[in-house]
Amino acid sequence: MNRRQWLQGAAAVTALAAAPGAAAASDAPRRRVVVLGAGLAGLAAAWELHQAGHDVTVLEARTRPGGRVRTLRGGFATGLSAEAGAMFFTPSARHVTGYADAFGLAYESLFAPALPYARGDALYHLQGRRLRAGPGAQPDWPYALTDEEQALGPFGLLQTYLLPVLEDVDASTPMSVLAERTLAYDDLTLLELAASRGASPGALELIRNGFWFDARSEHASAASSLATDVAAFAGGQPPLAFTGGTDVLARAFSDRLGARIRYGAPVVRIAQYEGGVTVTLNTGDGQDHVSADHAVCTLPFSVLRDTEIDPALSPAKQAVVSGLEYMSVTRVFLQMRERFWEAEGLSGSASTDRAVGEVQHHPILQMETTGARGILEAHVRWTGEPPPLEAMSEAERIDHMLDEMEAVHPGARAHFETGRSKSWQDDPFSRGAFSNYRPGEVTRWLPEAARAEGRIHFAGEHTSVLNTTMEGALESGVRAAREIDAAP
Ligand SMILES: Cc1cc2nc3c(=O)[nH]c(=O)nc-3n(C[C@H](O)[C@H](O)[C@H](O)COP(=O)(O)OP(=O)(O)OC[C@H]3O[C@@H](n4cnc5c(N)ncnc54)[C@H](O)[C@@H]3O)c2cc1C
Known part of the structure; x- marks a missing residue:
């Protein structure tokens, strides 16, 4: 499959996302399909195949559906929850909104007037200085910027140097169409692209530290980060989140698939032969x-690379499975007895260049159910050498991040009640937060990552140009279901 055919496939999938379950019209012979993993990719593949009349079994290592969609509900005061994995999506995430609408799930704009984002100023902690930006109030950005860049601030820099490459994008532009436009920039990182379009070194630092895609802007292919991270700012799209937590989406699929999902079923071997596939799983005893x-394999390549496959995958596929980099994310959640930052007119979220990483408040919606309490999160993301945080115990991480949070939100330690953390790279069923296609790899590796090998079909965020997103995971699951439905 060449790049053009592959992209046409990706774009075509969007039609199905507008009406999830559209595969039900299929008159293909009924097939038995085993789906490895009940994350969004596996759930979407299983749901579409089931709707089309195929016989589906999903094998999931964990005791819950959703994989990297995980809403933490325990360990905090009643009514409080936090997202350990996916949180936001945009209206252009057609598979996410398509399934949400089909399943009757509510989602809301984070900019709704009653919510913290709309109420509070933006906060930054850069170069040792605490800075706030609100309507008509730009701080003195602590970088060597041109006068024009100084006035633009982080969002203006994005609008000037990066958003124009996406061309007339608005909320009605599907993400898959965006992805097609961004492929031309695969050889560059986002920061290299901004530099090539005239951004000064100081502006690059402000872009690097002023947004949540921090580490991705200097390590990932711009083809990937433009289509996902930057496109979120295109066309005035409001960021959206699920009412009740992101896991409502995973549960909507799993409730419908019922006993077709087998939990606590870690797959250890995948074998294929001329007439089919046999998957081996550990049962405990x-x-x-x-x-x-057929099989749909949605295991992250960081996990698949240590899973036995017989016969071995082709050398080209094997190179991608073993070589694909994963970005690491650790999130530390600090429960505060009061959302004291609101008294200062702040939403709670902040972009920093400190060890605390990106600061986020939780739950992002439904503040009325949480009383006065709230959660501040330290969101740390990296590739390569881990930060000191990674070697710490949970208690040490919390203590360390309380010190850090104190610099961003003075009063954090005095208001702290309890905390917990989640390291995605320590998780044996993820071994990383999300795939990170480096410059050149979207073109060179992504088609190979998505290509079926015999009766094994591959899905998961890592097989989509919209990698790192729920949208990419769902889209890839639908694509794999179509491959099987159409197989001779
Ligand atoms: C910290 C973080 C923040 C994120 N934020 C966002 C966001 O705001 N918006 C957004 O759109 N996306 C976000 N994402 C990305 C999004 O969560 C993922 O792209 C998506 O959920 C991946 O789905 P998947 O099905 O490809 O993989 P997974 O969800 O990882 O599913 C794979 C499944 O396979 C299972 N599995 C693994 N090994 C085995 C085995 N041996 N046997 C059986 N089962 C196995 C796993 O348990 C898992 O359930 C975020 C991710 C992280 C980690």
Whole structure:
């Protein structure tokens, strides 16, 4: 499959997302399909195949659906929750909104007037200085910027140097169309692209530290980060989140798939032969085998690279499975007895160049259910050498981040009640937060990552140009379901 055919496939999938379950019209022969993983990719693949009349079994290592969609509800005061994984999406995420609408799930704009984002000023902690920006109040940005860049601030820099490459994008432009436009920039990182369009070194630092895509802007292919991170700012799209937590989406699929999902079923071996596939899983007191006509493998490549596959994958596929980089994310959640930052006119979120990373408040919606309390999160993201945080115990992480949070939100320690953390790279069923295609790799590796090998079909965020997103995961699951439905 060449790049053009692959992209046409990706764009075509969007039609199905507008009406999830559209595969039900299929008159393909009924097939037995085993789906590895009940994250969004596996759930979407299983749901579409089930709707089309195929016989589906999903094997999930964890005891819950959703994978990297995980709403933490325990360990905090009643009514409080926090997102350990995915939180936001945009109206252009057609598979997310399509399934949400089909399943009757509510989602809201974060900019709704009653919500913290709309109420508070933006906060930054850069170069040792605490800075706030609100309507008509730009701070003195602590970088060597031109006069024009100084006046633009982070969002203006994005609008000037990066958004124009996406061309007339608005909220009605599907993400898959955006992805097609961004492929031309695959050889550059986002910062290299901004530099090539005239951004000064100081402006690059402000872009690097002023947004949540921090580490991605200097490590990931611009083809990927433009289509996902930067496109979120295109066309005045409001960021959206699920009412009740992101896991409502995973649960909507799993409730409908019912006993077709087998939990606590870690797959250890995938074998294929001329007539089908056999998957081996650990049961706790032994092993079990599931045979099927086809498999959809959604395991992150960071996990798949240590899973036995017989016969071995082709050398080209193997190179991508073993070589694909994963970005690391650790999130530390600090429960505060009072949302004291609101008294200062702040939303709670902040962009920083400190060890605290990106600061976020939780829950992002539904503040009325939480009383006075709130959660401040330290969101730390990196590739390569881990920060000191990674070697710490949970208690040490919390203490360390309280010190850090105190600099961003003075009063954090005095208001602190309890905390917890989540390291995605320590998680044996993720081994990383999300795939990170480096410059050149979207073109060179992504088609290979998505390509089926015999009866094994591949899905997951890492097989989509919209990698790092829920949209990419869902879209890839639908694509794999179509491959099987259309297989001879
Ligand atoms: C910290 C963080 C923040 C994020 N923020 C956002 C955001 O705001 N917006 C957004 O759109 N996206 C966000 N994402 C990305 C989004 O969560 C993912 O792209 C998406 O959920 C991935 O879905 P998936 O099905 O590809 O993979 P997964 O969700 O990882 O699903 C794979 C499944 O396979 C299972 N599995 C693994 N090994 C085995 C095995 N051996 N046997 C059986 N099962 C196995 C796993 O348990 C998992 O359930 C974020 C992710 C993280 C980690």
